[in-house]
Amino acid sequence: MSPLPLLILVLLAGGLFSWLAGDRRPRLCRWIAAASLLAGIGIALSLFRAGPDGAPFLGGWLAETDVDWIPRLGIGFHLAVDGLSLLLVVLTLLLGLLSVAASRNEIAHRVGFFHFNLLWVLAGVVGVFTALDLFLFYFFWELMLVPMYFLIGIWGHENRSYAAMKFFLFTQASGLLMLLSIIGLVWANHAATGVLSFDSVDLIGTAVAPRTGMFLMLGFFIAFAVKIPAVPVHTWLPDAHTQAPTAGSVILAGLLLKTGAYGLIRFAVPLFPEASERFAPVGMVLGVVGILYGAVLAFGQTDLKRLVAYTSVSHMGFVLIGVYAFNELAWQGVVIQMIAHGLSTGGLFLLVGMLYERLHTRDLAAMGGLWKAIPRTGTIGLMLALASLGLPGMANFVAEFLILVGVYRTQPVYAILATAGLVFAAIYSLRIVARVFHGPRAATGAIADLSFRETAILAVVILLLLWVGLYPQPVLDTALHGLGGM
Amino acid sequence: MTPSQWTGLAPLIGPAAAAVAVLLWISVRRADRTTALLAGAGLVVSLWLLVGAWDVAPLRIGPLLVMDGYAVFFLALLYATALAVLAITAAYRGIGGERKEELYLLLLLATLGAAVLVASTHFASFFLGLETLSIALYGMIAYYRRRDEGIEAGIKYLVLTGASSAILVFGMALVYAQTGTMEFRAIARAATGMLPAVDPMVGAGLALLFAGVGFKLAVVPFHLWTPDVYAGAPAPVGAFIATVSKGGVFALLLRLFLNLDDPGRAALFPVIGLVAAASMTVGNLLALFQHNVKRILAYSSIAHLGYLLVALLATSRLGVEAAAYYLAAYFATTVAAFGVVGLRSSDRDEAETLEAYRGLFWRRPGLSLVLTASMLSLAGIPLTGGFVAKFFVLSAGAGAALWTLVVFLAVNSAIGLYYYLRVILVMIRAPEEPGGETVPALPAAGGITLGILLVAIVWLGVLPGPLQRWIAGAVAGSF
Numbered sequence: 031m032s033p034l035p036l037l038i039l040v041l042l043a044g045g046l047f048s049w050l051a052g053d054r055r056p057r058l059c060r061w062i063a064a065a066s067l068l069a070g071i072g073i074a075l076s077l078f079r080a081g082p083d084g085a086p087f088l089g090g091w092l093a094e095t096d097v098d099w100i101p102r103l104g105i106g107f108h109l110a111v112d113g114l115s116l117l118l119v120v121l122t123l124l125l126g127l128l129s130v131a132a133s134r135n136e137i138a139h140r141v142g143f144f145h146f147n148l149l150w151v152l153a154g155v156v157g158v159f160t161a162l163d164l165f166l167f168y169f170f171w172e173l174m175l176v177p178m179y180f181l182i183g184i185w186g187h188e189n190r191s192y193a194a195m196k197f198f199l200f201t202q203a204s205g206l207l208m209l210l211s212i213i214g215l216v217w218a219n220h221a222a223t224g225v226l227s228f229d230s231v232d233l234i235g236t237a238v239a240p241r242t243g244m245f246l247m248l249g250f251f252i253a254f255a256v257k258i259p260a261v262p263v264h265t266w267l268p269d270a271h272t273q274a275p276t277a278g279s280v281i282l283a284g285l286l287l288k289t290g291a292y293g294l295i296r297f298a299v300p301l302f303p304e305a306s307e308r309f310a311p312v313g314m315v316l317g318v319v320g321i322l323y324g325a326v327l328a329f330g331q332t333d334l335k336r337l338v339a340y341t342s343v344s345h346m347g348f349v350l351i352g353v354y355a356f357n358e359l360a361w362q363g364v365v366i367q368m369i370a371h372g373l374s375t376g377g378l379f380l381l382v383g384m385l386y387e388r389l390h391t392r393d394l395a396a397m398g399g400l401w402k403a404i405p406r407t408g409t410i411g412l413m414l415a416l417a418s419l420g421l422p423g424m425a426n427f428v429a430e431f432l433i434l435v436g437v438y439r440t441q442p443v444y445a446i447l448a449t450a451g452l453v454f455a456a457i458y459s460l461r462i463v464a465r466v467f468h469g470p471r472a473a474t475g476a477i478a479d480l481s482f483r484e485t486a487i488l489a490v491v492i493l494l495l496l497w498v499g500l501y502p503q504p505v506l507d508t509a510l511h512g513l514g515g516m
Numbered sequence: 517m518t519p520s521q522w523t524g525l526a527p528l529i530g531p532a533a534a535a536v537a538v539l540l541w542i543s544v545r546r547a548d549r550t551t552a553l554l555a556g557a558g559l560v561v562s563l564w565l566l567v568g569a570w571d572v573a574p575l576r577i578g579p580l581l582v583m584d585g586y587a588v589f590f591l592a593l594l595y596a597t598a599l600a601v602l603a604i605t606a607a608y609r610g611i612g613g614e615r616k617e618e619l620y621l622l623l624l625l626a627t628l629g630a631a632v633l634v635a636s637t638h639f640a641s642f643f644l645g646l647e648t649l650s651i652a653l654y655g656m657i658a659y660y661r662r663r664d665e666g667i668e669a670g671i672k673y674l675v676l677t678g679a680s681s682a683i684l685v686f687g688m689a690l691v692y693a694q695t696g697t698m699e700f701r702a703i704a705r706a707a708t709g710m711l712p713a714v715d716p717m718v719g720a721g722l723a724l725l726f727a728g729v730g731f732k733l734a735v736v737p738f739h740l741w742t743p744d745v746y747a748g749a750p751a752p753v754g755a756f757i758a759t760v761s762k763g764g765v766f767a768l769l770l771r772l773f774l775n776l777d778d779p780g781r782a783a784l785f786p787v788i789g790l791v792a793a794a795s796m797t798v799g800n801l802l803a804l805f806q807h808n809v810k811r812i813l814a815y816s817s818i819a820h821l822g823y824l825l826v827a828l829l830a831t832s833r834l835g836v837e838a839a840a841y842y843l844a845a846y847f848a849t850t851v852a853a854f855g856v857v858g859l860r861s862s863d864r865d866e867a868e869t870l871e872a873y874r875g876l877f878w879r880r881p882g883l884s885l886v887l888t889a890s891m892l893s894l895a896g897i898p899l900t901g902g903f904v905a906k907f908f909v910l911s912a913g914a915g916a917a918l919w920t921l922v923v924f925l926a927v928n929s930a931i932g933l934y935y936y937l938r939v940i941l942v943m944i945r946a947p948e949e950p951g952g953e954t955v956p957a958l959p960a961a962g963g964i965t966l967g968i969l970l971v972a973i974v975w976l977g978v979l980p981g982p983l984q985r986w987i988a989g990a991v992a993g994s995f
Contacts, residue, residue, distance in 0.1 A: 100904075100980055102837070102988060103911060140878075165907070172898040179937070184944050191941055198937060202897075203930035209907070210926050213914045220915075 032095040034109040034160055037073045037119070038153050040066050045149030052142030060130060063145040067127045067152070074120050077111060078508070092116060092511075099166070104216075104227035108163040113511030114365060118159045118292060121372050124490075125284040126152040129277035131487050132380050135387060136276055137185060144185060144277075147177035151281055158289045164212045165228040167297070168205070171253075174286065175201055178278065185275040193273035200266040204256040211249025215301065218242065234300055240308075247302035247309060254298060257290025258346045260316045261323050271339035272392070276383025279335065283342050284376035288368045291349045295364065295513075299353065306354070313354035314437075314444045320347030322447070325454030329461065334385070335392045338378045341418060341458060344451055345371045345426075351441075351448055352433040358513060360436025363429050365509035366502060370425035370495065374417040377491035378462075381411055384484050385466070388477045399471030404479040408467040410488045417495045419459035420452055425498035517577070524575040524583035526565040527591050528631055534558020535624040542617045552606040552961075555620040559599045559627070566592050574993050579699060580641035581632075585990035589840060590634040590767040597759045597847045598627040600965050604851070605752040607962030610861030619659055623756065626652035630764025637775075639688045639698035642768060646684070646732070649761055650677045656756065657749040669748025676731060676741045684728025690721030700775040707780040719783045722776075726784060732765040735825065736794040739818045743806075746814035747868065751861060754810055755854030758817050759847040766821070770828055770839055774995050781831060788825055792921060795822030796928040803935045809857055810868045812935055813850065816894055819932060820846055823925055827909045830916040833988075836995060838908035840987045845893065845901030845976045852969040853890040856883050859962045870939065875947025883958070884943045886966045893973050895936040896929050901976025 044066025051059040077092045094110040111119065129148060137144045154177070157170030175198055183194035212228070219236040220226045227233065238246065256263045271279050299306045306313075324343030331337035345367070352364035384407070385400075386392055401408035417424040430452065438445035480488070498505055517525075538555050566588055574584035605619055629649030636642045654677075658670025692698055694717045695706035707718055730738040746754045773781065773788075799818030806812045824846075827839035860867035860876075860883065867873070876884040893902030906929065913922040958966075976983065 098981075100984060102984055103908075169898045169903075172903070176892065176897055176899075180944065183941060191945075195934070195937060195941065199930070199933060202933055206926040206930055209910065210914075210922065213911055213922075216911075217914050 033073050033077060033093050034095050034111065035107075037070050038109075038156055038160075040069050040073070041149050041153035041156065044069075045146040045153070048145035048149065049142045053140060056138075056141040059142050059145055060134065063130045063149055064127060066149065067123050067130065070123045070156075071120065071127070074116060074123060077116055099163075103165075104225065104229070104232075105165045106163050106229055107166060108229055108231075109157075109160045109166070110162050111160050113508035114292075114295070114513060115159045117365065117369060117505065117508055118288060119156055121288075121369055122152055122155050122159065122285050124494075125280055125372060125376050128376070128380065128487050128490065129280050131483060132280070132383060133275070133277045134483070136383060140184065144181070147180045148277060148281070150174075150177040151181065152285075155281075155285045155289060159292060162231060163229050164216070164233065164297070167230075167293075168209055168212060171205055171208070171289070172202070174289070175205075178282070178286065181278040181281075182270060182274045186273040186278070187275075188273075189269070190273045193269040196266045197270040200256050200263065204253040204263070207249040208253035211246040214242070214246050214249070218246070230297060230301065236301070238302075240304065243302050243305040244308065247298060247305035250293065250298040250301070251309070251313075254290040254293040255316070255350075257293070258287055258350060259290070259343060260347070260350055261320045261343065264320070264324075264343050267343065268336050268339045271342070271379075272333060272335045276379060276386075279339075279379040279383070280376045283339070283379055284372035287342060287346055288372060291346070291353070291364065291368055294350075294353045295361065299356075307356070310354040310356065314351050314441055317347045317350030317352075317354065318444050318447045318451075320344065320350060321451035322347075322454065325451055325458060328458045329454065332394050333392045334394055334397070334462070334466065335379070335382050337394070337458065337462065338375060338382060341378075341455070342371070342375055344455065345375065345418075347451065348430055348433050348448065351437050351444055355433070355437040355440050357436050357439060358510070359439070360433050361513050362506050362509055363432025363434075363436055365513070366425060366498065366505060367429035367433060369505065370417070370429045370498060373491050373495050373498075374414060374424070374426055377414045377488055377495075378418065380487060380491070381407070381414060384480065394465045396472050397466045398469040399467070400477075401467040403471070403477055406479045406485060408463075410480070410485070410492065411467060412463050413492050414488075415459040415463045417492075417499075419456045423496065423499045425495045425502070428499055428502045520572045520575060521577050523568045524572050525577050525581070527562050527569050527583075527588075527595075528581070528628070528635060530562030530565050531558060531595075531624050531628040531631060534562070535621060535628065538617075538621045538624060542621065546615065546617060548606070548616055551617045551620050552602065555624055556599060556602055558624060559595050559602065563592060563595045563599075566595070576637075577635075580638045581635045582637045583635060584994045585992065586767075586771065586836075586994035587635040589987060589990040590763070590843075591631055593840075593844055593847060594627060594630050594634065594760050594763060597763070597851060598623065598756070600851045600855075600969060601752055601756045601760070603961045603965040604755065604855045604858050607959035607965070608750065608752050608858045608861065610750060610858065610866045614660055614662075619656060619753075622652045622655045622659075626656065626756065627760055630760050633764040633768040636768060637700045637771070639692070643681075643685065643688070645764070645768075647681065649764065650681065653677075653753075653757065653761060656753045657745055659753065660750055663748070665744075665748035666750070667748075669745040672741050672748075673745050680728045680731030680738070683724050683731075687721045687724030687726075687728060690717050690724065692721075694718045694721070700772055704775045704777050704780060707777060718780075722780065722784055723787060725772075726769075726787060729765055729769050730791065733762055733769070733821050734818055735791050735821050736798045736818065737791075739795070739798070742818060743802075743811045743814040746817075747808060747810045751810070751854050751858035751866060751868075754813070755851045755858070758813065758850045758854070762817070762821065763843050763847060766824060766839070766843065770836065771994075773828055774831065774836065785829065788829055789918075789921060792822045792825035792829065793924045795819060795825070796924055797822075800928045800931045800935075803932070806935070807870050808868050809870060809873070809939065810854075810866070812939065813853055816932065816935075817850070819928060820894070822928075823906065823909055826913045826918060826921045826925055829918060829921065830912040832912060832916055833991065833995065834908075834915055835912040836991050837984065837987050838905070838912040840991065841908050841976075841980070841984060842905040844983060844987075845905035845973070848969050848972040848976065849890045849893040849900070849902055852886050852966060852973060853894070855962065855966050855969065856887040856890070859883065859958055859966070870942050873939065873942050874945050875943070877943045878947055882963075883966070886970050888940050888943065889970055889973050891936040891939050893977070895933050899974060899977045901973050901980075904977050904980045
């Protein structure tokens with residue numbers, strides 16, 4: 031079997047088996063989940079290969095599968111990866127693995143069903159990152175929602191039902207707009223060429239009237255903007271991130287937000303180049319507003335998890351301005367930003383989860399002075415905060431730097447405004463450290479420092495952030511393999 | 517009649533003969549299990565007889581009936597659905613210890629009525645089929661005599677159906693008076709002869725016809741009976757009304773509409789378009805406020821018929837295929853949902869309030885998995901048949917450039933999500949008191965049926981190819 035369907039199948043099967051192993055054998059169930067993710071990572075890593083004489087490999091797919099699915103409508107089961115997809119797939123599986131490891135103590139009930147949902151979300155995300163057929167893309171796009179809905183709705187915090195419903199309605203309603211756009215584009219292509227096909231490879235270059243093109247592009251954009259999330263359709267995010275269990279927050283912030291950015295790069299811009307170009311100023315404004323607004327709101331939060339959630343809005347604003355700068359430099363920055371944000375925010379959510387297990391609160395006012403009690407946690411927290419504020423040496427710095435340089439070339443004003451976001455980022459990131467770890471101790475009583483398992487989880491995150499931050503070239507080359515083709 | 521005509525007619529004789537056999541058997545011996553088995557065997561044999569009919573199709577049988585690929589497909593769908601409803605009826609306990617033998621009999625008769633509709637090409641067979649269906653349904657709806665809601669629902673259905681039949685017949689009369697024929701194609705030819713505009717009397721007749729059919733389909737503004745009847749009737753009967761009854765009528769409407777030529781269609785187009793948009797919107801909006809699962813399903817069915825009308829209005833081969841696929845997915849989904857309601861019901865009361873499903877996911881994972889799958893399918897979420905079906909309808913609608921209706925459909929799908937998700941949300945809530953449930957194990961017939969339906973829902977959502985190809989082949993010869 032070709033590696034891509036196998037990769038998705040491993041996750042789906044792993045999910046089913048975890049469920050079957052169920053509540054009676056929770057340990058076994060966790061190991062099954064971890065094993066299937068490790069197998070997935072193995073499959074994904076085996077797809078990496080250098081081009082001729084080590085130079086970046088441009089064009090062509092690293093792996094591809096194309097089978098007829100619903101021939102009547104020209105729908106195929108078309109999966110393929112290039113460097114861009116592959117990076118995101120590896121990120122997906124890695125964060126999945128960390129989530130499984132992080133849920134060991136947090137999730138004590140209905141363990142089997144939890145891991146089933148976790149793995150099925152990841153399967154959906156991998157599908158989104160690899161699908162080329164637009165119907166298939168939509169299929170996976172929706173497939174990730176239902177298990178995520180369960181993760182929030184069952185294992186979430188006090189206000190979970192509301193958050194789960196809001197998350198689902200926002201993403202599904204915007205997804206339907208994308209579906210309409212997909213169908214509209216397909217029929218436009220049919221009218222022009224007489225071929226009925228949902229394959230994005232066939233649809234790129236479809237001639238549509240400018241007005242129609244704009245409408246169709248907007249359908250895609252809105253769906254992706256909700257996921258990224260761009261202001262003003264970001265309101266689902268703070269609720270969903272805050273109410274989700276730790277693993278859910280990690281996957282939401284680390285992966286689901288990336289699917290929106292990926293969709294813009296892979297589909298919205300290449301399918302509608304002219305419309306995207308005309309739309310670019312709006313995208314830029316939304317991005318800059320997101321950067322500043324998200325940062326200001328993050329600063330105002332008293333709930334630690336909500337604070338981290340709003341930093342996502344700010345960080346993902348960089349993705350938006352990077353995409354609409356339309357140059358290679360900015361786009362490479364976008365890819366690094368996706369990875370860096372996935373790791374650093376994922377790491378912060380993991381840390382918040384670990385603190386919550388100890389303190390049973392997310393309220394900043396109830397924290398403070400923890401450095402003395404749990405110094406290892408403090409150190410790691412500080413490093414993650416520094417990554418989040420974009421300290422040189424960490425991946426986020428490389429990403430934001432590239433994006434700003436790229437944007438400055440075409441839109442200097444927006445670049446300057448966005449740079450202000452970095453200042454805000456420093457303020458809110460250091461505020462986390464100050465409020466949680468410094469100052470007077472708010473509560474008394476002994477608390478345990480990070481266990482070996484927890485330290486290992488976060489160490490992986492920090493090492494990766496440092497690696498990408500210090501030596502980003504391999505990642506840039508791999509990303510270029512995908513971006514070069516566009 | 518030639519032998520091949522007998523072969524073609526055999527699938528319609530099947531349920532009729534089975535009804536007679538069940539009637540005789542009941543008079544010999546009252547035994548629930550054997551009666552159910554006999555009725556089921558009748559439906560299985562009818563399904564088997566369709567294989568022969570498929571070989572001789574397309575074939576006209578007298579002036580009234582036709583056995584073409586379209587009819588064979590819908591008959592197969594109706595019989596299979598009736599079989600599933602029968603199995604759930606057999607496993608159903610919510611009828612207060614009442615005997616169910618006659619319910620099986622009525623179910624066979626109603627199925628026969630729907631089957632005749634599917635194969636009819638003439639007003640006479642249309643009316644005969646419709647009345648057979650309706651009269652059997654009165655009995656089925658009011659079957660549980662000690663339940664006030666049941667009687668109320670039966671009376672309501674009786675009065676409204678009577679009125680709608682009268683309207684229908686009047687419409688037929690108007691059309692006949694002007695065209696001198698009751699055969700669908702001949703009417704279409706006559707209507708074409710009246711170009712440039714359709715004769716007002718024929719137009720009025722067609723509109724009245726549509727109103728009569730609209731009552732059966734429960735589309736807005738003819739929907740008022742639906743929630744009460746769904747809530748009042750026993751759950752399996754609700755499943756039957758939502759699927760076999762509406763499916764037969766819809767298949768007929770689709771055939772009639774596609775047989776009309778452009779002027780006739782143009783006359784009906786704005787009316788049906790308006791009805792479709794209103795049904796989707798009203799059905800979904802009213803469902804938002806319901807706390808009763810059967811009422812939610814009732815309003816949801818109003819919305820779904822609205823979606824189906826979009827496929828009808830596409831008036832293309834793709835539209836017919838989409839409608840057929842949609843009905844197949846919708847039938848499996850709806851019977852599964854009503855099946856869960858039916859199997860959850862005890863002999864004291866029906867499990868129809870949302871509260872009765874609280875925490876079901878943790879107490880009865882199997883049952884709630886089925887209900888979850890059917891809710892997701894009704895909402896049109898991937899991996900379920902409802903998603904692929906809705907996608908087909910959207911594609912067909914967009915292909916025919918019905919953009920307003922397509923946007924209506926998409927917006928309504930988003931609204932509908934809320935109440936479908938609410939049912940799931942109730943099921944995954946923590947149960948009020950921990951521990952097991954006192955409800956005894958599922959009857960085998962019910963469990964197996966629900967299992968098959970679950971597989972069907974997922975199958976239709978993941979591998980739509982085989983059924984889609986069969987539909988395309990079946991429909992190809994008919995239009």
